[in-house]
Amino acid sequence: MQNPYKPYPVRIDQITVATEDKALRTYRLVFLNKEDEEAFQYMPGQFAELSLAGYGEIPIGIASSPTEKGHLLFTVNRVGSVSTALHNAKEGDIMGVRGPLGNSYPLKQLEGKNIVIIAGGFAVTTLRSTIVWMLDPANRDRYGKIDFIYGARMPGLLMYQDEWREWRERDDIDAHITVDREFPGWDGMVGFTPAVTEQVAPSPENAAALVCGPPVMIRFTQPVLKQLGFEDDQIIMSLENRMKCGIGICGRCNVGPEYVCKDGPVFTLAQLNQLPREY
Amino acid sequence: MSEMILKKSDLADFFKSLAAECQLLGPVEDGGRIKFAPADPGVFLLDFQNTFMSPKNLFFPQSERLLTFTTDSSDEKAFILEDSGDKPAPRAVFGIRPCDAKAFQVLDRIFRNDQYEDPYWFQKREATTLIGLGCNRPCPTCFCTSVNCGPFHEEGLDVLATDLGDQLLLKGLTEKGEALLSKAKGLKKADKKALEAAAGQKTASEEAITVKVPQDQIPGRSVLDLFEAEHWERVHESCLNCGTCTFVCPTCHCFDIQDEVCRCDGDRVRNWDSCMSWLFTMHGSGHNPRPGKKERVRQRFMHKFKYIPIKRDGEIGCVGCGRCINLCPVNIDVRDVVRNMNA
Numbered sequence: 231m232q233n234p235y236k237p238y239p240v241r242i243d244q245i246t247v248a249t250e251d252k253a254l255r256t257y258r259l260v261f262l263n264k265e266d267e268e269a270f271q272y273m274p275g276q277f278a279e280l281s282l283a284g285y286g287e288i289p290i291g292i293a294s295s296p297t298e299k300g301h302l303l304f305t306v307n308r309v310g311s312v313s314t315a316l317h318n319a320k321e322g323d324i325m326g327v328r329g330p331l332g333n334s335y336p337l338k339q340l341e342g343k344n345i346v347i348i349a350g351g352f353a354v355t356t357l358r359s360t361i362v363w364m365l366d367p368a369n370r371d372r373y374g375k376i377d378f379i380y381g382a383r384m385p386g387l388l389m390y391q392d393e394w395r396e397w398r399e400r401d402d403i404d405a406h407i408t409v410d411r412e413f414p415g416w417d418g419m420v421g422f423t424p425a426v427t428e429q430v431a432p433s434p435e436n437a438a439a440l441v442c443g444p445p446v447m448i449r450f451t452q453p454v455l456k457q458l459g460f461e462d463d464q465i466i467m468s469l470e471n472r473m474k475c476g477i478g479i480c481g482r483c484n485v486g487p488e489y490v491c492k493d494g495p496v497f498t499l500a501q502l503n504q505l506p507r508e509y
Numbered sequence: 510m511s512e513m514i515l516k517k518s519d520l521a522d523f524f525k526s527l528a529a530e531c532q533l534l535g536p537v538e539d540g541g542r543i544k545f546a547p548a549d550p551g552v553f554l555l556d557f558q559n560t561f562m563s564p565k566n567l568f569f570p571q572s573e574r575l576l577t578f579t580t581d582s583s584d585e586k587a588f589i590l591e592d593s594g595d596k597p598a599p600r601a602v603f604g605i606r607p608c609d610a611k612a613f614q615v616l617d618r619i620f621r622n623d624q625y626e627d628p629y630w631f632q633k634r635e636a637t638t639l640i641g642l643g644c645n646r647p648c649p650t651c652f653c654t655s656v657n658c659g660p661f662h663e664e665g666l667d668v669l670a671t672d673l674g675d676q677l678l679l680k681g682l683t684e685k686g687e688a689l690l691s692k693a694k695g696l697k698k699a700d701k702k703a704l705e706a707a708a709g710q711k712t713a714s715e716e717a718i719t720v721k722v723p724q725d726q727i728p729g730r731s732v733l734d735l736f737e738a739e740h741w742e743r744v745h746e747s748c749l750n751c752g753t754c755t756f757v758c759p760t761c762h763c764f765d766i767q768d769e770v771c772r773c774d775g776d777r778v779r780n781w782d783s784c785m786s787w788l789f790t791m792h793g794s795g796h797n798p799r800p801g802k803k804e805r806v807r808q809r810f811m812h813k814f815k816y817i818p819i820k821r822d823g824e825i826g827c828v829g830c831g832r833c834i835n836l837c838p839v840n841i842d843v844r845d846v847v848r849n850m851n852a
Contacts, residue, residue, distance in 0.1 A: 309793035481763030
């Protein structure tokens with residue numbers, strides 16, 4: 231059996247600044263070995279441990295979609311020592327990726343349903359993966375209407391701008407992009423994500439909502455979805471907790487009996503209602 | 510399954526024959542405390558209660574190198590994590606108490622789940638033969654009989670030894686154990702009298718542990734019901750979050766992973782960690798899902814008596830060794846906590 235602690239070596243192929251405050255950067259990583267790339271079979275919603283020799287590892291959601299071959303994308307917020315080291319890294323540097331880890335969004339179960347994707351701030355990474363995957367011609371027919379509601383404090387903090395601008399133009403996804411207040415030159419919606427969700431008013435009929443965002447956004451979005459008629463098992467969320475091993479052994483990321491790293495990070499609200507709020 | 514008699518007068522030869530095959534560790538005294546160490550078998554103890562620390566470090570060292578790397582950028586392998594090449598040597602350990610052996614078996618089920626297997630734990634497990642020693646004199650803090658274990662419990666051991674005064678009864682329990690017994694010198698087949706004496710000792714030891722820690726109500730209670738119970742308020746009032754219990758516990762297995770670099774040589778190392786520490790769950794953002802003493806002490810008991818049983822078919826994350834009861838500086842008694850969970 232392969233050593234689950236050993237990262238695959240990768241090269242940083244491209245670094246792009248993801249937000250105008252430069253707190254987030256997106257890393258395009260390319261596997262050094264072809265066989266590692268083939269072994270790394272993932273689905274939207276999964277994460278990986280990014281490994282920097284001498285600094286350690288951080289668990290980061292995979293922002294690329296399995297339909298995008300040849301590289302992986304990770305968007306990393308600069309918060310601690312490993313993410314700071316990564317922000318100081320250069321294109322061409324060698325690092326490691328360990329994974330894919332965790333479960334994924336239940337894309338098989340969601341087939342035939344209308345999908346509502348609600349994201350706030352930079353918690354949009356694995357949802358970007360999901361949208362790219364669903365919009366792929368090989369997958370698009372398997373889902374009904376797709377609504378994407380995405381908000382940030384200001385336009386410069388909305389990530390993946392080129393992509394959502396394209397999605398706004400397409401007719402196989404309705405992208406509702408919003409910022410908290412009016413900004414000069416802003417051509418999208420204005421208002422908090424929960425309020426925009428209320429305005430868009432997606433139908434709960436044969437639908438599921440994928441919700442990712444800061445705690446305050448989640449707290450105000452849940453009652454809106456409830457009012458629209460969404461049941462708790464139609465609301466799908468992705469959790470974060472401090473992690474080390476990523477494989478359900480080291481014992482720190484549990485929420486009740488469930489390890490966020492292995493049994494999650496994706497849970498339905500109905501599942502979370504049965505668990506302590508230790509996240 | 511063979512049952513053999515070893516005269517204590519032949520013990521030295523028995524140990525010598527084991528030591529010729531592999532490294533041999535046994536219980537020795539070190540500064541007034543008992544521990545397992547490689548030593549002249551002549552100093553191995555037969556009459557002791559238990560080691561101060563649990564022997565989990567045999568398979569899960571307090572600090573252990575997982576991978577190595579170099580940060581020398583002129584090296585073509587620079588920044589690539591490689592296997593350390595550390596391979597555990599074959600060894601035998603004499604004198605493991607049944608509770609600690611049961612803990613190894615519990616941890617076998619933690620270090621291997623439905624998707625992953627921890628190679629560092631299992632390589633050492635496979636390279637080691639465990640000769641257990643049943644407990645003729647249980648301690649007042651022992652409660653193994655309440656947690657799927659007992660003073661002569663066999664799970665996790667390869668051989669179980671019973672001290673019968675001037676001789677030991679050795680019972681082979683696994684292929685590894687049988688192989689060890691077949692190679693050992695000076696053994697003879699146990700007679701009926703010895704087997705009866707061993708059975709009598711087992712019963713006597715079990716009866717000597719009179720404490721009962723019932724858990725019959727816990728499986729039927731929901732996670733949230735147990736989590737929100739009022740008695741946690743009382744437990745955490747005295748708890749210091751010092752982490753002694755997690756340090757000495759044979760089933761506590763939480764760990765941290767860190768990189769250590771000296772000049773250009775780096776190791777990725779895992780170290781024992783503790784759920785009693787605030788940093789254990791601290792997010793990069795500063796948010797902490799277990800912000801206080803109450804959340805942390807509750808986690809330890811819930812993990813052992815509710816979460817592990819849910820995920821491991823009823824297996825309990827406690828073997829009743831009593832170390833945490835002996836060493837808690839504020840006298841938190843796991844038996845009382847579990848009684849409250851069950852009440």
